[in-house]
Amino acid sequence: MNKKIAFVGAGSIAEAIVSGIINAKVVPASNLFVTNRENTQRLEELSARYQVNALSDREEVISNADIVVLAMKPYDLEQSLSAIKGYLKEDQFIISILAGVSTERITELAGINIPVVRVMPNTSAFIGFSATALSKGKFAKEEHLLQAEQLFQTVGTTVLVPEKDMHTITAISGSGPAYIYYIVEAMEKAAIEAGLDSNIAKELITQTVIGAGNMLKLSGEEPDILRKKITSPKGTTEAGIEILEKHHVQRIMMECVKSAKERSEELGK
Ligand SMILES: NC(=O)C1=CN([C@@H]2O[C@H](COP(=O)(O)OP(=O)(O)OC[C@H]3O[C@@H](n4cnc5c(N)ncnc54)[C@H](OP(=O)(O)O)[C@@H]3O)[C@@H](O)[C@H]2O)C=CC1
Ligand SMILES: O=C(O)[C@@H]1CCC=N1
Numbered sequence: 001m002n003k004k005i006a007f008v009g010a011g012s013i014a015e016a017i018v019s020g021i022i023n024a025k026v027v028p029a030s031n032l033f034v035t036n037r038e039n040t041q042r043l044e045e046l047s048a049r050y051q052v053n054a055l056s057d058r059e060e061v062i063s064n065a066d067i068v069v070l071a072m073k074p075y076d077l078e079q080s081l082s083a084i085k086g087y088l089k090e091d092q093f094i095i096s097i098l099a100g101v102s103t104e105r106i107t108e109l110a111g112i113n114i115p116v117v118r119v120m121p122n123t124s125a126f127i128g129f130s131a132t133a134l135s136k137g138k139f140a141k142e143e144h145l146l147q148a149e150q151l152f153q154t155v156g157t158t159v160l161v162p163e164k165d166m167h168t169i170t171a172i173s174g175s176g177p178a179y180i181y182y183i184v185e186a187m188e189k190a191a192i193e194a195g196l197d198s199n200i201a202k203e204l205i206t207q208t209v210i211g212a213g214n215m216l217k218l219s220g221e222e223p224d225i226l227r228k229k230i231t232s233p234k235g236t237t238e239a240g241i242e243i244l245e246k247h248h249v250q251r252i253m254m255e256c257v258k259s260a261k262e263r264s265e266e267l268g269k
Pocket of ligand 1: 035
């Protein structure tokens with residue numbers, strides 16, 4: 001892709017995407033520009049690690065870009081856009097990865113009819129395994145959506161969705177890896193508490209998660225069927241799942257997603 005891409009925000013998700021794009025060799029590092037608010041040490045770090053153009057000069061970063069990726073926290077958006085809006089042009093387009101914030105709000109803050117594509121990736125972009133959802137705003141055309149999709153296909157799988165679904169998607173696949181890590185943390189603690197060597201525990205648990213993920217993707221079977229195949233009558237899994245059922249863990253997970261979705265809605269206000 002022969003486009004210059006500017007990241008405004010140089011945090012964990014910006015790095016995951018930059019790393020994924022560079023590994024996929026679709027956009028050369030020399031076409032990637034990164035800026036942030038004040039942390040120059042972070043910019044130096046990214047420049048050394050990925051050979052991208054990591055610069056404090058926002059004007060240089062924005063005015064040379066074809067695509068501007070907004071990657072700051074939602075509550076920093078207003079201040080950030082007011083600092084860069086003077087350099088934005090209608091022949092560029094914005095990709096926003098901010099949780100909760102609508103394309104309409106971004107256009108309003110940008111103050112020009114610039115195309116905006118809203119994207120929700122996750123940090124697995126770092127290794128090319130993001131699950132990314134995209135939707136286009138009022139001024140975005142199919143070509144913008146297609147370019148954004150092509151870009152995010154380099155860091156994982158993509159789906160096109162109506163913007164109204166973005167809050168739910170943010171709660172499911174944007175935050176989703178964190179829920180899995182949370183469970184992994186607990187499994188590791190239990191294994192170590194039971195006397196297992198921590199490296200052995202980590203290796204077994206990581207491979208278990210990878211295996212379960214690949215089974216979901218490749219076996220064509222529903223998760224409850226896969227689970228039942230592991231659960232022998234009066235066996236170990238049954239004993240474990242009984243505790244999860246007793247504590248209503250599925251219902252708690254549903255509440256977790258609902259709460260994350262509600263937070264996404266709040267962030268957009
Ligand atoms: N982390 C994740 O898994 C995901 C995050 N997102 C979304 O991505 C966004 C970023 O998240 P994350 O990477 O975790 O956040 P981080 O806190 O890691 O990074 C935020 C970045 O924004 C920069 N920033 C803040 N204010 C400004 C400003 N005025 N101008 C330019 N840059 C600014 C910060 O710079 P400085 O350090 O100099 O202050 C920092 O580099 C959020 O909106 C989040 O909703 C979406 C999907 C997944
Ligand atoms: O926690 C957050 O708000 C962001 C959005 C999705 C993942 N991290």
